[in-house]
Amino acid sequence: xxxxxxxxxxxxxxxxxxxxxxxxxxxxxxxxxxxxxxxxxxxxxxxxxxxxxxxxxxxxxxxxxxxxxxxxxxxxxxxxxxxxxxxxxxxxxxxxxxxxxxxxxxxxxxxxxxxxxxxxxxxxxxxxxxxxxxxxxxxxxxxxxxxxxxxxxxxxxxxxxxxxxxxxxxxxxxxxxxxxxxxxxxxxxxxxxxxxxxxxxxxxxxxxxxxxxxxxxxxxxxxxxxxxxxxxxxxxxxxxxxxxxxxxxxxxxxxxxxxxxxxxxxxxxxxxxxxxxxxxxxxxxxxxxxxxxxxxxxxxxxxxxxxxxxxxxxxxxxxxxxxxxxxxxxxxxxxxxxxxxxxxxxxxxxxxxxxxxxxxxxxxxxxxxxxxxxxxxxxxxxxxxxxxxxxxxxxxxxxxxxxxxxxxxxxxxxxxxxxxxxxxxxxxxxxxxxxxxxxxxxxxxxxxxxxxxxxxxxxxxxxxxxxxxxxxxxxxxxxxxxxxxxxxxxxxxxxxxxxxxxxxxxxxxxxxxxxxxxxxxxxxxxxxxxxxxxxxxxxxxxxxxxxxxxxxxxxxxxxxxxxxxxxxxxxxxxxxxxxxxxxxxxxxxxxxxxxxxxxxxxxxxxxxxxxxxxxxxxxxxxxxxxxxxxxxxxxxxxxxxxxxxxxxxxxxxxxxxxxxxxxxxxxxxxxxxxxxxx
Numbered sequence: 001x002x003x004x005x006x007x008x009x010x011x012x013x014x015x016x017x018x019x020x021x022x023x024x025x026x027x028x029x030x031x032x033x034x035x036x037x038x039x040x041x042x043x044x045x046x047x048x049x050x051x052x053x054x055x056x057x058x059x060x061x062x063x064x065x066x067x068x069x070x071x072x073x074x075x076x077x078x079x080x081x082x083x084x085x086x087x088x089x090x091x092x093x094x095x096x097x098x099x100x101x102x103x104x105x106x107x108x109x110x111x112x113x114x115x116x117x118x119x120x121x122x123x124x125x126x127x128x129x130x131x132x133x134x135x136x137x138x139x140x141x142x143x144x145x146x147x148x149x150x151x152x153x154x155x156x157x158x159x160x161x162x163x164x165x166x167x168x169x170x171x172x173x174x175x176x177x178x179x180x181x182x183x184x185x186x187x188x189x190x191x192x193x194x195x196x197x198x199x200x201x202x203x204x205x206x207x208x209x210x211x212x213x214x215x216x217x218x219x220x221x222x223x224x225x226x227x228x229x230x231x232x233x234x235x236x237x238x239x240x241x242x243x244x245x246x247x248x249x250x251x252x253x254x255x256x257x258x259x260x261x262x263x264x265x266x267x268x269x270x271x272x273x274x275x276x277x278x279x280x281x282x283x284x285x286x287x288x289x290x291x292x293x294x295x296x297x298x299x300x301x302x303x304x305x306x307x308x309x310x311x312x313x314x315x316x317x318x319x320x321x322x323x324x325x326x327x328x329x330x331x332x333x334x335x336x337x338x339x340x341x342x343x344x345x346x347x348x349x350x351x352x353x354x355x356x357x358x359x360x361x362x363x364x365x366x367x368x369x370x371x372x373x374x375x376x377x378x379x380x381x382x383x384x385x386x387x388x389x390x391x392x393x394x395x396x397x398x399x400x401x402x403x404x405x406x407x408x409x410x411x412x413x414x415x416x417x418x419x420x421x422x423x424x425x426x427x428x429x430x431x432x433x434x435x436x437x438x439x440x441x442x443x444x445x446x447x448x449x450x451x452x453x454x455x456x457x458x459x460x461x462x463x464x465x466x467x468x469x470x471x472x473x474x475x476x477x478x479x480x481x482x483x484x485x486x487x488x489x490x491x492x493x494x495x496x497x498x499x500x501x502x503x504x505x506x507x508x509x510x511x512x513x514x515x516x517x518x519x520x521x522x523x524x525x526x527x528x529x530x531x532x533x534x535x536x537x538x539x540x541x542x543x544x545x546x547x548x549x550x551x552x553x554x555x556x557x558x559x560x561x562x563x564x565x566x567x568x569x570x571x572x573x574x575x576x577x578x579x580x581x582x583x584x585x586x587x588x589x590x591x592x593x594x595x596x597x598x599x600x601x602x603x604x605x606x607x608x609x610x611x612x613x614x615x616x617x618x619x620x621x622x623x624x625x626x627x628x629x630x631x632x633x634x635x636x637x638x639x640x641x642x643x644x645x646x647x648x649x650x651x652x653x654x655x656x657x658x659x660x661x662x663x664x665x666x667x668x669x670x671x672x673x674x675x676x677x678x
Contacts (some may be wrong), residue, residue, distance in 0.1 A: 009044040017263040025072075025106040029065040029113075034058065052125040062115040066155050067555045068106040075100045078595030091161040091175060092670040098593060099180025101160055110181055111154040135207035149192040156185045156240045185240050187248060190231035198223045216274035221313050225262040231255065232664035235651040264339075265289040280308035290339035290383075294352040302332025312395075323397055334480035337383040341417045348417055351381040351433060378433035387412045393565075403450045411442040412474075422479040438476045440493065444469030444556075459566040466559025470581075485535065485547050494553070496585070497546045498535040504606060506613040516541060522625045528606035528617030530626035546629075549583070555637060556581030575644040580678065582637040592620030638678025645670050659678055 006012045015038045023030035036058040040481060043051045065072075075096060079085075084093040085103045092109075095101045104110065123143040130136040158181050166174040232255040234248025266289070272282040284304040291298075311317050312327040321327075341348050357374040360367050389410040396403045401472035416438030424432060445468055452461035471493055478489050505511050511525045517540035518525055518532075535545040557580045565572040591597045597618060604615040619627045626632070648667035656664050 011042045012038040014038065019286065023106075026103075027107045029063060029106065029108040031063050032062075033061040033535075037116075048129045048131055050127045052123075054077060054123045056119070056121040058119040058121075060115075060117040060119075062117070064113040064115070065106055065108065066110045066113050066153065067100060068591075069099055071098075072102050072106055074590075075102050075105075078590050080596050087161060087163075087173075087175060089175075092159075094160055094162040095180065099158065099160060104158055104160065111156045111185075112151045112152075113154075116150045118146075118148040121430065133205075135205050137204045137206075139202045139204065141202075143196070143198040145196040145198075147192075147194040147196070149190075151188075151190040151192075152243075153188040154185070154243045155182050155187075157181045157183070182235075184235060184326075185237035185243075185248075186233070186235035187237070187245060188231065189245060190229065190232045192229040194225065194227040196223070196225050210603045211276045213272075213274040215270070217271075218269040219267070221264075221266045221268075223264045226259070227261075228257075228259045230257045261291075263291045276313065278313040279309045280306075280310075282306045284334065286337070288337055288339070288383075291348060292339045292341065292351075293382050294379055297380070298414075300336045300337040300383040300385075302335040302385070304332065306330070306332040306334075318412045324395055325348075325399060326394070326396040328394040330390070330394070332388070332390045332392075334388050336386045336388065338386065339383060341384055342506055343417050343419070348381075348434060351375070351378045353377055376433050378435060380435070381417070381433075382415065382436055384413065384415050384417065384436065387414070389411075401451060401453055403448075405446075405448045407446045409444060409446070409469075412440075413440045414438075416440060418476050420477045422477045439474035440471060441474050442469055442471040457568050459564075461564045462562065464559065464561045466557060468557045468581075470556045483536065484543055486544075488548060491548050491550065492552050492554075495549045495551070497548055498634070499541070499546055499630040500535060502531040502533040503631050504613050504616050505529050505531060506606070506611040515539070526617075527611065529624070530616045530630065530632060532626075532630065549634075551581065551583045553584050553637065554582055555579035560643070569650045571648045571650070573644070573646045574642070576640060577643040578638075578640040580638040583634045584637050585633050586635050587622070587627055587633045589622035591618065591622075594621055636678040642673045643671065645673065 001017070002013070002015045004011075006503040017034070017036045018627075019032070019034040021032045022028065036056065037056070038056045041052070043053075045051060078096050079102070080096075083096075085101065087093055090130060092101055092104045098262055099105075121143070124141065124146070126140045128138045128140075130138065154449075159177050160180055161175040161177055163173050163175055166176075167362065168174050198221065200219060200221040205214075205216045232245055232253075234245050236249025236251055236254045236651065237247055238249075254349045267287040270282060270284045272280075274280050282305070284306075286302045288302065289299040290313055307330070309329045310327070311329060312321075312325060317324075317327065354377045355374050356371045359370045359372060361370045361461050362368070389412075390407060391409075392405070392407040394405050415436035417434040417436060418438040419434050420432050427552075446466070448463065448465040450461065450463035452459075454460070472491060473489050473493060475489065478487060482666060488495060504563045505514070505525060508527055511527065511529075514525070516534050520540060521528070521532075532541045532545060534541060535547055536542075538544075559578055561576040563572075563574040586598070588598060588601050591601070601615075601618060604612065606612045606615055606617040616624075616626055616632070622628060646664055646667055646669035651661070651664040651666075656662065
């Protein structure tokens, strides 16, 4: 619900909203609810001063089962077609392991995991035009955000039923009830309270002198964040009826409390010059300070420069290349600093301190709290730096019927936080701190090409866009001694190491005639086993034959094609989307006695009746040397998808006016209709 109103000098907008979203599962414990209210006010105080105030309040209720989606889908994939989800009498069937029958662990039969969040977000802006200096303007901003999170995770035992072959007196199969999950109910409850304050001021001067236009900007931002959290845990509840902490047992109860503070101070500026919209230049800079670094390296200076040239405004272009009525060349270089540095999946705060951790130790018969040093300090830790280079071209042809954009980019990231442990022998016993030694490079291009025209009552437009990007590790302190084809330096980030699949031993005769030694990975070759390529040519399959891939799960190219048609009151839009250059491992590690097989693997498998030379025999629980770690299990993630198609009809305006409607459109749309895979 939205309400707007006000006067010429005071405008008010207020909204109130509610959202309720359920999950895909039946009887699901997963759902999301949101309540929100917003108030915005814009006021013109006088001819030189305007003010804006915005306030938003929101409550989010995020409810989940106690088992994550990864467990639910993992068990769905492993489930056997002969294993019932429910028995005919409605009781839940057996599990593969851990009690994780998907039809049970998606519901509240295992308890619940509730996450309630409160947001209060406010922002204000004051714009002051300095009357005695033409073109000078000051903007002050302030934002105060309050965030409160309340979590409650209630885990209880649940029951599944198995049939062990017995029958009741009337001949009905006798089901045995079995307890799964925790031995008794337990409760984990937490609270988090956070306050963010962001203050800023910007002074901007913009003035035009004849054909010359100048823009100068300088500003400052100050950000502080404080977070306090508390949690408590109890188990040994005697009943599932009362899900409150007081009802839990005193044995093994626990609690925890933490707090942290963060602060940043940023100075920034820009100087721009524009001559006749033909020659453009801009210099930018930032001087950023972060709590993450020691005092002598807390601030980093990050400059940037951009230039542009509208070549189509030159006389030689207008006289000789009238076909292209607009053409512009852009070039830029800029540095960006990153203080949001992670290592081992943790934000590396206070690396320059010899921080301490807490533990306990039994002295006599008493449990004493102890301190221990958690890291060797790195007083040289500083900003990660990204150097960005870009060259771009923009153009329009045939009076705007054709338009195009092309960008070439190079991104070099340096001073990435990494440890030298790879090149330092473990015999030293040292655990070194992470240092700013890593280097990564990413380069590629983006393009967009469009066409639009009108043929009588038919209007048509089409566009194609895409982008290619590929990264590589320049340096990360890789351990010495590995063969060149196994080194990750010079390869893409997270590129895997695999044996190269080279077919299958279809018969015993092939094994008998084999001259390559497989004893380093198996002592018993059998028909249906997989062949590997002897990459180093030493006559044996050893770990040295593993090869670093030149692909990862991330595609190197992504793009789309869009068509739009309009004929009188009808319109049609079609969107294709695709990606290429990635690969994904699809294996059968959890197949056999602990899970089902992929149909493709089962249908194509080697058997005595089907002695395939392409597909290996199936394995149980990944118990064969070829069950993983080779390129056979890698599948291309290339795809082209008909993402969206929409057909619409607009009611003619003269008819709409008769019934008091400003605009009426009827449409039908479909998403993800067809996908072609590589």
